[in-house]
Amino acid sequence: MFGLRHRKHKPSKVYGVISCDFEQDGGSSGTPNKNQTKDLKDFLKQFTKQLDELKAKATFYVQGDLAETFSKELKALNKKGHEMGLHGLHHELWGKVWFHNETPLTLDEMDMALDESALAFKAAGLPKSTNFRAPNMALNPKAYKVLADHGYTLDSSSPSYWGTKPRQYQREQLDVIPVTADPRPAFRMVHKVVPMTDFQVCNLYNVVNMSNKQFTQYIQRVVNYQAKHHLAQHFVFLTHPWEFKKLSNFDYCSPQNYKKLFSRFNALSKAFNIEWVTLETLNKRLNA
Numbered sequence: 001m002f003g004l005r006h007r008k009h010k011p012s013k014v015y016g017v018i019s020c021d022f023e024q025d026g027g028s029s030g031t032p033n034k035n036q037t038k039d040l041k042d043f044l045k046q047f048t049k050q051l052d053e054l055k056a057k058a059t060f061y062v063q064g065d066l067a068e069t070f071s072k073e074l075k076a077l078n079k080k081g082h083e084m085g086l087h088g089l090h091h092e093l094w095g096k097v098w099f100h101n102e103t104p105l106t107l108d109e110m111d112m113a114l115d116e117s118a119l120a121f122k123a124a125g126l127p128k129s130t131n132f133r134a135p136n137m138a139l140n141p142k143a144y145k146v147l148a149d150h151g152y153t154l155d156s157s158s159p160s161y162w163g164t165k166p167r168q169y170q171r172e173q174l175d176v177i178p179v180t181a182d183p184r185p186a187f188r189m190v191h192k193v194v195p196m197t198d199f200q201v202c203n204l205y206n207v208v209n210m211s212n213k214q215f216t217q218y219i220q221r222v223v224n225y226q227a228k229h230h231l232a233q234h235f236v237f238l239t240h241p242w243e244f245k246k247l248s249n250f251d252y253c254s255p256q257n258y259k260k261l262f263s264r265f266n267a268l269s270k271a272f273n274i275e276w277v278t279l280e281t282l283n284k285r286l287n288a
């Protein structure tokens with residue numbers, strides 16, 4: 001573990017993936033609501049303006065039932081080189097998680113949800129998706145076969161909050177690239193008694209709570225791990241549209257997050273030679 005902290009590996013290139021789960025407010029804690037349409041449109045406008053300034057192509061995991069409503073915006077983004085993956089049909093559960101008591105889809109229901117989502121993408125004028133991220137990163141391992149049968153080749157559903165290593169792996173015929181988690185666990189005490197291991201996930205909450213310097217050090221630990229294992233250096237960041245507006249039940253959500261987040265990304269671009277790519281492009285590079 002000490003090696004990860006002290007040895008500095010200077011990679012010639014780091015692939016940065018900005019991924020956004022394009023979904024209803026609060027994800028599984030929320031409900032679809034027509035009033036969110038304007039906010040989601042505003043988000044796409046603001047967020048892509050920032051992506052353009054950074055010269056980044058991003059991956060959007062679209063909740064299937066939102067595809068048609070945002071057809072115009074998503075099609076335009078796709079045309080500009082941003083990738084459109086799938087994030088479930090109605091943000092339902094695709095596997096068991098301890099923090100939701102909702103019943104996950106059966107394999108037959110997954111099959112139907114993928115059919116319905118493919119129709120929604122088609123109606124929205126989007127290409128058929130081959131990249132999947134399950135809501136809440138909860139995916140029944142048997143779902144990989146169903147995804148493969150529907151032509152999916154890439155997945156990013158790994159439960160990174162359990163400390164997934166920042167590397168690609170294979171399930172059925174799919175390549176899996178997890179959202180990045182810190183290879184060095186942080187320890188914290190819960191109620192001052194129970195020690196908890198915390199693998200900081202590269203998500204908006206954690207990134208905006210770091211300083212630019214801390215974020216750069218975080219990515220340094222990730223690329224050190226990958227260099228040690230002779231892997232192409234990369235990281236995958238995760239965010240959601242509702243994290244950029246005031247939400248009563250999550251107090252870190254705020255329009256200030258655009259500025260904070262892209263300041264972290266700009267600082268990172270100064271520290272490393274970053275190529276901001278979609279997950280699909282990263283996967284091609286990792287397979288090359």
Ligand SMILES: [Zn+2]
Nearest residue numbers: 021027135136
């Ligand atoms: Zn989600």
